Amino acid sequence: MSAHESGPLHPLLTAGAEYPFVKLERRRRELTPEGVTRIDFGMGDPREQTPAFIREALKAAVPAVSSYPATVGKPELRAACAAWMKRRYALDLDPERHVLPVNGTKEAVYTMAFAMVSPGAPRDTVVIPTPAYPVYENGARFAGATPHFVPLRSADSWRFNPERVPEEVWRRTALLWINSPHNPTGAVLDAATGKRVVELARRHGFWVASDEAYGDLWFEGGPPGTLLAHGLDNVIGLFTLSKRSAMTGYRSGFMAGDPRLIDALRRFRPSVGVATPDFIQDAAIAAWNDDAHTPAQRDIYAAKRRLFLDEFARRGWKVEASEATFYLWMRVADGDDVGFVESLLRLGVVTTPGSYLGPGGEGFVRWALVPTLEQCREAIARLGQLAGART
Ligand SMILES: Cc1ncc(COP(=O)(O)O)c(C=O)c1O
Structure with a gap:
């Protein structure tokens, strides 16, 4: 312990709030018996191999002399992103004016509100449908914005309903986060609601950021559209290689x-220090230019999904929404999501309580189907040891 008084720290860092997955890992260490291997359905970090041609593109690009990359990225990368948007969504984008690379969308999510909210400005609100990816809230708070949570509901099929937001909130809104396909519920926003959201943004003068990280992980429901289909005015979309190409790292x-x-x-962004290294950009160009590897990724998740949907049906466990993404959103019969997750942690099976992901998530558990198929089978075998009412 130091004898000196510490320097000041941001109150958000001293308030004792724990990032949900840090808390989950702490509970895992407390509850999983020693010697029981962990099977981790908690974080959405795919355990699948990055396609070999992408790894090769990276290796081939590592230079002898390494220089600072440009924040705007190489023209070839912006062109590859625009070309993918054309093939995937039939949208014509100008790589110079409409596209900007990011170092993974997480940093872009986190820093987005910094570019929009200033101290004392009348528009200080960030509207976040919840349960949600926690970074929307954290970024908003550190930018000095006020989050306004809109709990999603089973009765709305877990889709965001903009009519649930009072006019008075829209008038002070700087940014609305949309996430479709949605983490954690797997719900896909319908086109009519998307159109309505964009109209509201233009009428009230706020930005809509559409986080489409899971846009390529779809199943029976077919490929989800993009919010950008309703025009670019007031809208920004976020797209990532992490899930579609197993490239989280x-x-x-x-x-x-x-x-x-x-x-x-x-x-x-140049002062934030988020320029993507050139050799990563070369791997990204290879990945965006290739459509053949994504169906293979989808097939892998479809197989795991089948396994769990069948097992849950056999047990009478109800899954809601979950049309796309690699998440299953499961209702807990007695409503105690934390208790349910803890009973699974005792078997070494990690899942996320919905209540860790914000208001509206209570009573639900998120299964990220990221362990290997073999681990998924092992987890299902372990469910046989669940005690009492949870069997
Ligand atoms: C909804 C959502 N958005 C964004 C991200 C961040 O993805 P990345 O930073 O890997 O692009 C994640 C990661 O899990 C996510 O679930």
Whole structure:
């Protein structure tokens, strides 16, 4: 212990709040008996191999002399992103004005509100449908914005209903986060609601950020659309290689949308230090230019999904939404999501309580189907040891 008084720290760092997955790992260490291996359905970190041609592109790109990369990325990367948007969504984007690479979308999510909210400005609110990816809230709070949570509901099929937000909130909104396909519920926003959201943004003068990290992981329901289909004005979309190409470790994605915001972000981001290393960019170019490997990724998740949907049905465990993404959103019969997750932790099976992911998540558990198929089978075998009412 130091004898000196510490320097000041941001109150958000001393308030004792724990990142949900840090808390989950702490509970795992407390509850999983020694010697029981962990099977981790907690974090959405795929255990699948990155396709070999992408790894080769990275290796071939590592230079003898390494220089600072440009925040705007190589023209070839922006062109590959725009070309993918054209093939995937039939959208015509200008790689110069509409596209900006990111070091994984997490940093872009976190820093987004910094570019929009200033101290004392009348628009200080970030609207976040919850349960949600926790970084929307954390980024908003550190930017000095006020989060406004809109709990999603089973009765709305877990889709965001903009009519549940009072006009008075829209008037002070700087940013609305949309996440479709949605983490943790796997719900896909319908086109009519998407259109309505974009109309509201234009009418009230706020930004909509559409986080489409799971856009390529779809199943029976067919490929989800993009919010950018309703026009670029007031809209920015976030796209990542992490899930579609099993590249979480590479940290690579891009933003695309309203040129006014892209231009502002081009000016904001160089001082943040989030330029993507050139050799990662070369791997990303290879990945965005290839459509053949994504169906293979989908097939892997489809097989795990089948396994769990059958097992849950056999047990009478109800899954809601879960049309896309690699998440299953499961209702806990007695409503005690934390208790359910703890009973699984005793078997070494890690899942996430819905209540860890924000208001509206209580009574549900998120299963990230990221362990290997063999581990999934092992987890299902372990469920046989669940005690009492949970069997
Ligand atoms: C909804 C959502 N958005 C964004 C991300 C961040 O992805 P990445 O930073 O790997 O692009 C994640 C990661 O799990 C996520 O679930």
